[in-house]
Amino acid sequence: MKLALQGENFLTNNDVRQLDRSYVFHSWSAQGNLNPLVIAGAKGCQLWDYDGKKYLDFSSQLVNVNIGYQHPKVLAAMKAQLEELVTIAPATANLARGEAAKRIVELAPAGFHKVFFTNAGADANENAIRMARLYTGRDKVLSAYRSYHGNTGSAIAATGDWRRVPNEYSRGHVHFFNPYLYRSEFNATNEQEECARALQHLRRIIECEGPASIAAILLESIPGTAGILVPPAGYMKGVRALADEFGIVLILDEVMAGFGRTGRWFAFEHDDVVPDLITFAKGVNAGYVPAGGVLISEAISHYFDDHFFAGGLTYSGHPLAMAAIVATLDAMKEENVVENAALVGDGALRAGLNALSEKYALVGEVRGVGVFQALELVTNPETKTPVAAADMAAIKLALTEAGLLSFVVENRIHVVPPCTVTADEVKQGLAIIDQVLGQFSGLVR
The missing domain is CATH 3.90.1150.10 (Aspartate Aminotransferase, domain 1)
Structure with a gap:
């Protein structure tokens, strides 16, 4: 194998591609004919x-x-963290972790107090589901057919697209149709009809599944992989009202849409709604180091003051990822x-x-x-x-x-x-x- 910058021997695309094809197993792929x-x-x-x-x-x-x-400011922060402390267990208190959580909470709506850090968006959704189930004592999770929530046990079962089908090992998941006027499931001819009929459909799903059995409604604020499906005016407020009526935790998945992507810090701000749990990853530090998390509202956070939270991750709040979050959010504000x-x-x-x-x-x-x-x-x-x-x-x-x-x-x-x-x-x-x-x-x- 050639090494870059050794005399006249430079790496080529073919060198790197052959190395990849020899040793790397790719996601969501049949491996035989890949040409990355x-x-x-x-x-x-x-x-x-x-x-x-x-x-x-x-x-x-x-x-x-x-x-x-x-981005030079993010790279500088990561280099400084490498020199100071490269890793530490999540049970400790760490400056970078605390500063990252503080900045994220400051961006959230009033009433959010704590952040549980994860490694990515999938396990953020996993842990939000876990919190909702423990908090409510209920089991079922409602999510949309047109959605993607990650490729771990509950996250992929909550996902609505075809990738769910070979991976349905997690229990208690029920799906519904979210609004998509261009290909309406409700024979709607305008946004008002699509909104009203989609909300009535969701109400009937809740009633038929049994409200007392439903822990959470999990929705992407704007479904991303499913098509960037901007919800019609009033839909998200209607979902919030249904969750309140039946005592269901509302989890909004901001993994793809959050941290500036829609021109707001959070996509749900466009709809003037406040969820109970917010999941995030991706844009929080632009993927420089894997990181995700759950923003937790006051009521749910306080519940776990004296109730055991049965969840944890070795790399929760990894210092290098946290330093990247702090620098990313600071730079995004400054610039x-x-x-x-x-x-x-x-x-x-x-x-x-x-x-x-x-x-x-x-x-x-x-x-x-x-x-x-x-x-x-x-x-x-x-x-x-x-x-x-x-x-x-x-x-x-x-x-x-x-x-x-x-x-x-x-x-x-x-x-x-x-x-x-x-x-x-x-x-x-x-x-x-x-x-x-x-x-x-x-x-x-």
Whole structure:
């Protein structure tokens, strides 16, 4: 194997790809025919490979690199923490952990007092479910079919998409349909009908499952992987009211939508609701070190003052991850990163996506908020027939070859650049999407 910077022997993409294919087992994949993209480095919203090809990131990897790559303040904080204390058990008190929790609580709505740290978003949802069950003494968890909550036991069972089916080992999970007017399950013709009918549907699920058996409703504030499904006005308040009526804990999953992605610190702020538990990960430190957690409201926090919490993780509040959180949140405030996500996302980015929708019949719908946008692609605007999987794979490949990293799910291009993206970078990325959509416009019949 060649080593970089040893005389004239530099690593190539092929060297790294062969190493990967020899030893790495990839997630959500059949392993035999993988040909992974090779990345050597990154800065800001730009990445490059070992052969010198550059990419603009419109995926934020897995919608987590909110502050962009290699932010100097975050790197400096991580280096300082490495020198001071690289790891410590979660039962100890640690300065970085306390400072990270304090900053997160300060961003939360009034009435949130504590943070339980996890390693990622999946185990954040696991532990929020555990808290709700212990707090209520009930078992069932209601979640949406159009959702993704992670790939651990209860989190994947709570997930609504197809990945749930081969992994349903956890008990007590019930699913319902959340709003999605473009493909309404309720024969709705407008947002008001979709909202009212979706809430009535949820009420009936609660009544039929038995309210006294339901511990929690778990919802993404804006379902991300399922399609960036911005809820209609009034829906989230209606869910909050149902939870209150039946004594159910409301858990809002902010793993993908939180920490600036929608132009607010939390996506639920757009709907003026306050949950009982908030799960987070990804953008809290832009994925520089794995971290997640549960923000806990006062009532639930106080319950565990004298009730045993049966949960814990070796790396809960790992100092290096906590230092990255502190530096990320401080830098985002100092540099107005959340405001930039709103200004650029709801401005130049959304305007450009709307223009593409007007230009190409291939674009069935544009939806989203901030730098959390999606293009849904169809082969017939009247029947809304989704573009086939093979064609979407070809579109993704064409975007990559043109120098744009995209987040493609089913028949959608999720347009989710870092929250630091500039108007010029938006213009560059939109031009590539325009070029590729033009290449595939013949898919429309």
